Amino acid sequence: MVDWARARGLDLVGVVDPHAFDGCQPAGRRASDHVPDCESIIVLGSGGRRCWEHLNEIRPAEFADGPAEGHHPIDRWSLEVAEELAGALGDLADGHSIVLPNDDRTLNFVQLAEMAGFGTVSPVIHQLLHPDYGPWVSLRAALLLRTRPFAPFDPTTAAPFEPCHDCHKPCLLGCPVDAYSSTKGPFSVCADHRIAGGCADGCGVRRDCCIGREHRYGPNEEAFRHAYSLYVMRQIARGRGLLGIVRSLWRRR
Numbered sequence: 001m002v003d004w005a006r007a008r009g010l011d012l013v014g015v016v017d018p019h020a021f022d023g024c025q026p027a028g029r030r031a032s033d034h035v036p037d038c039e040s041i042i043v044l045g046s047g048g049r050r051c052w053e054h055l056n057e058i059r060p061a062e063f064a065d066g067p068a069e070g071h072h073p074i075d076r077w078s079l080e081v082a083e084e085l086a087g088a089l090g091d092l093a094d095g096h097s098i099v100l101p102n103d104d105r106t107l108n109f110v111q112l113a114e115m116a117g118f119g120t121v122s123p124v125i126h127q128l129l130h131p132d133y134g135p136w137v138s139l140r141a142a143l144l145l146r147t148r149p150f151a152p153f154d155p156t157t158a159a160p161f162e163p164c165h166d167c168h169k170p171c172l173l174g175c176p177v178d179a180y181s182s183t184k185g186p187f188s189v190c191a192d193h194r195i196a197g198g199c200a201d202g203c204g205v206r207r208d209c210c211i212g213r214e215h216r217y218g219p220n221e222e223a224f225r226h227a228y229s230l231y232v233m234r235q236i237a238r239g240r241g242l243l244g245i246v247r248s249l250w251r252r253r
């Protein structure tokens with residue numbers, strides 16, 4: 001399954017026990033809200049530049065413009081790959097559901113990724129840090145199954161990875177408005193700054209993390225992804241709220 005997904009640009013694949021995941025999620029954000037008798041969650045993601053390069057090779061026209069309403073080619077691709085995987089699983093995927101990170105009823109993908117064994121959620125910047133890719137990880141889709149074709153990731157078998165423990169935290173200095181130290185929370189501070197034109201080409205916090213710097217997205221990818229989050233921030237600031245935006249992006253084909 002890993003080689004199969006890798007050939008499609010999604011090189012991070014893991015399996016999560018939905019009972020363990022649901023046990024730490026609020027009502028409305030659980031796997032069982034999508035598939036009541038869910039028995040496994042297959043999580044797909046990408047690290048570094050692989051997914052972007054793959055998509056630009058096979059579908060260059062889709063990246064000619066920046067992000068816009070109803071246009072997120074990476075989400076569309078992720079949905080296609082997850083659907084193909086469900087198809088390949090045949091009867092084992094009967095009654096499945098696919099959840100994307102930008103869906104209106106999404107799941108907490110950062111938590112899912114940690115439970116899938118992709119890395120550790122930073123206690124400093126709250127992003128998932130992969131041992132090689134650091135924060136240059138994008139979480140792409142979750143395939144929820146009513147069967148258990150693969151064993152879920154078992155954290156007791158993995159080597160400990162505590163990336164921020166002894167770090168001098170240069171990431172925090174990468175933010176010109178000190179968003180991660182603000183009592184207002186990172187988003188309002190970050191959003192105010194970015195909507196005013198700050199940090200126009202990328203996130204300094206991500207760039208300054210000690211891990212995975214060689215896997216930083218290329219300029220076009222970084223600009224595209226960063227423009228997407230600015231687009232969402234602007235919509236939130238205009239009062240449309242998160243739900244309205246993600247709903248408008250849903251199942252964009």
Ligand code: B12
Nearest residue numbers: 101106107108109125126127128138139187190226229232
């Ligand atoms: C909505 C959203 C946003 C919104 C948040 C709006 C808000 N707070 O109201 C905006 C557009 C601002 C945003 C920005 C960014 N985001 Co964002 N975001 C999401 C998304 C799609 C949904 C979050 C959600 O509903 N979670 C489910 C609920 C139950 O969990 P929650 O903890 O209550 O959700 C909150 C947090 O997830 C938080 N959040 C969202 N993004 C990020 C990023 C960081 C670093 C942190 C600390 C928190 C955070 O906002 C949510 C709503 O309040 C997730 C994907 C996902 N489904 O998890 C990506 C996701 C969490 N974001 C991600 C990233 C990378 C970013 C940016 C760094 C992108 C960028 N280059 O600008 C910025 C960081 C901004 C900052 N200052 O820290 C990645 C994290 C990857 C990783 N390695 O951990 C994710 C997983 C997307 C992905 N497909 O990989 N994001």
